[in-house]
Amino acid sequence: MSDLVLAIDVGGTKIAAGVVDGDGSLLRSAIRPTPADDAEHAWAQVRSAVDEVLAGTPSVRGVGIGCAGPIDTARGTVSPINIGGWRHFPLRARVADLVPGVPVQLAGDGVCTALGEHWRGAGQSSRYLLGMVVSTGVGGGLVLDGRAYGGRTGNAGHIGHLVVEPDGEPCTCGGRGCVETVASGPRMVRWARERGWQAPAGADAAVLADAARSGDAVAAAAFERGGHAVGLMIAAVAAVCDLDLVVVGGGVAQAGPLLFDPVRRALDVHAGLSYLADLRVVPAELGGEAGLIGAAALLRP
Structure with a gap:
């Protein structure tokens, strides 16, 4: 089984996607600016970054998403203060459609920052x-x-x-x-x-x-x-x-x-x-x- 994970980080100014291995090393990444207005425009930026980093990647065992809040982990939705077009946006489900058949986890971007520093920093x-x-x-x-x-x-x-x-x-x-x-x-x-x-x-x-x-x-x-x-x-x-x-x-x-x-x-x-x-x-x-x-x-x- 692949030890690679697709990681997504959605913030108020940038959207990033990357592929991370089992040791916590970031192998490749892509960054897009965060649109503040239209929901589908913001989603298109997420999809574009994901498509770029997955090109040439054989498989991933799961997806981790960090997003600016507020979020709702039970429903998998996000309502970032600085992305006005996303209110109760079903980010987890949208990402799961891009990478079917693997687990998708959602957390706040601050939690992910803390986890990153705890794991490798x-x-x-x-x-x-x-x-x-x-x-x-x-x-x-x-x-x-x-x-x-x-x-x-x-x-x-x-x-x-x-x-x-x-x-x-x-x-x-x-x-x-x-x-x-x-x-x-x-x-x-x-x-x-x-x-x-x-x-x-x-x-x-x-x-x-x-x-x-x-x-x-x-x-x-x-x-x-x-x-x-x-x-x-x-x-x-x-x-x-x-x-x-x-x-x-x-x-x-x-x-x-x-x-x-x-x-x-x-x-x-x-x-x-x-x-x-x-x-x-x-x-x-x-x-x-x-x-x-x-x-x-x-x-x-």
């Missing part, structure tokens, strides 16, 4: 970890006692929507003051611009980080504020789930100490429970491959 030494991405949004997933934890509906781990500012800015989820409104790249850039940071049109978190390293006080304050919010969130999740490790990836995390230093300072203040004394926060290792490798891990025994 920075989380291999941990059995209780939060894997998270700080990028255009803030997302995450939990691995508890060595296994993915999706909760009742598959949506456990939506850490980007923990409230850190009760009277804060409105969030795309419908709430206010979520960590995503403070620490995501676009929100950090907007906050800095509103306070006088001068930057070219289209500037992103990488440009903001360069400005902070060059001594721009407003840019540095944006990272301090965002890192503090992430630290508050980590302290809360770690206390509830008894974690020993947090793995942080994504574009904003590429700023390194600009983000991680205020995270750790916040933890020094707010993660005071004795069982959190050994909690570690480390950079992710797999980059953009984590979601695909983690989606394949859904098929592991």
